[in-house]
Amino acid sequence: MELLWDGNNVKAGDSQSITALVKGCYGENKEGVILLEPEEALYLVDVRGAECRDAKGKKLSFNALASKFKEKKLLARYLTYKDWRDRGLFIRPEAEERGTYGRSVALEYKRGELVLDVPDFEGVFFADDLITTVDNAEVGGVLYNEYWLGQMGTYKAAHRGTISKFDVFETLLLLDSGKLELDVKRKDVFSEAKKRIEYFEDVYNVYWEWREAGYVVKTGFKFGTHFRIYFPGAKPGGGKGWTHSKHVLHVFPRKSSLIISEWARAIRVAHSVKKTFILAIPGKGKVRKGHVDFALYHRKGQGVETPKNGKPSFLMLSLSEDEYLSGEELAASLKTCAERELDLLVAIADRESSVTYYLIKRIGLPGSRYEYYEIEWMQP
């Protein structure tokens, strides 16, 4: 296959190359000439044995050609493009797929409610540990057994001891319910937590929203996330043995910026323990559209969908391991996806050019103010 670098673009003009490119859904046909995107041209040179020459007939190596395109995150885009193509699947520039495709359906989560029926009680707050202890075993027992608030005795061994411990989220919720009388003021509890837990206000707002919707929300420490959650009505005993959570909940504040390797680590732990990872993006933020890189065609029955016979399944955000992503950027990319009614597929090229995929699907939680998404590791 013969390609030409004209000083601005890579293109193909001979009929044999054009036929091959059209068949493979590469490039854009403009007045009898195929114009290629940088990633497409690099792929053809790297993998398909294409030869690219400049106007003087000089052959350009991969590096010589890539050097023409030293644009923003070229390699992250190229490596994720290559990975999708190597799987025998089709991929097009996102700018060519700006319709609406009806392929994103929100996952509905049911709503319950939280009505606390306990007498008033007292507690002592330990600022250094962000924990409240309550030595009223009767109230502590009801809160633990009926609402799964606090921890009697020891985790999974409520009989070991007579004291209940409440974490700082539970402490604030109980203060706000008017049931708990503490040795310190609410604002002091809040400010201690703010000192220690990053974006505490955002994290607490998410906690409150799920508790208010009747869910049980406990620490996700064992699973590397802010919280683990149980559906409304869950109790520690659950009737038969211990109740296991099936979902973890992690808060990604709009203003926080996370290196991709850390972002992925949180999802990996959840995946390794077979729990569904829910990402919360609290707050409203600016509602502008965000960046996406490619439109992805996926499988269909035994074959594959193509730009000729089908429509895209996802939009791809191409990232590399050492890149940063903020909650605001992700929220904006997700907004673009929502408008085109496609789910977002985050593709991360690591330092070894191996690509990991995370599929992000919208969650509908009735009455919620924030955005929630299920994220799952996917092998396309």
Added chain:
Amino acid sequence: MELLWDGNNVKAGDSQSITALVKGCYGENKEGVILLEPEEALYLVDVRGAECRDAKGKKLSFNALASKFKEKKLLARYLTYKDWRDRGLFIRPEAEERGTYGRSVALEYKRGELVLDVPDFEGVFFADDLITTVDNAEVGGVLYNEYWLGQMGTYKAAHRGTISKFDVFETLLLLDSGKLELDVKRKDVFSEAKKRIEYFEDVYNVYWEWREAGYVVKTGFKFGTHFRIYFPGAKPGGGKGWTHSKHVLHVFPRKSSLIISEWARAIRVAHSVKKTFILAIPGKGKVRKGHVDFALYHRKGQGVETPKNGKPSFLMLSLSEDEYLSGEELAASLKTCAERELDLLVAIADRESSVTYYLIKRIGLPGSRYEYYEIEWMQP
């Protein structure tokens, strides 16, 4: 059991209580009276049904007593103390165990060497992706197959494409070897990496130290760590199929401070994929002694070791999920352990009072300038 709060300490004076306390290895015997540490007194009240009264005979509840001791991280100390006791094991204040115990033995790692035998070659550096591409397939092939430097084609599919990619650590190592000629200067590569990767200099120094010792050091992205490593002589093919790493390597710079939940998350991923987690603490730092909380007696044969018949096995550092720990602090605690010839057991109480243990053992890597430790999740 009767305890007395004298305004400064909790103590026991009646013969029946003294007998029970001595038998259980609680407190310190001072002139016929047993003086109790706060954690010991709280445990006796919480779990063992002890009654504590003040000088006027008024009974003190758990919270009333705990309020007397609102000292630094009391609950983290109490909950980890309680967990160890609840396992039927003995635990004493660290101040009472300041001998040397000969129970910490460094794990020896062998040393190899790195001698690069390749001709000079050229590459192009992509600052935005922190990756160098090399389109000299011959040199790229030797570097990949013989030294496992860079990635030919695609991860686990070296034949897919003709281009090699080198991450920023490999790029610097190859620049320093004098073999690689790049389109940008070394200092520009370094400064781009510094902009993006936190404590890059520390991370690169650790990378360099293991590579120099002959180890293969590749990205640990899939395992949530900075690197994964292979012993000297490892090659991607390894003779039969793919070579799997057995160790991951994570850098904890002295100046970095990490919330415990993030620290634990990194170890959890490694554990879930059954890899040994190696923690690197680069640099020299101030060599002062650091904090530890308790001396721990462990099992012996079918029974348990006690302060009467044995010696401690570990020193415990008691932490809570929402606490911060710096590399410097951990290094200092480890120094204290080294002096007493005991391994460090990091005990983390989560918001639900469940305690997770991580055992930290010294590694001996001949010729290394930095400190390395194996960390393993442990159920005592």
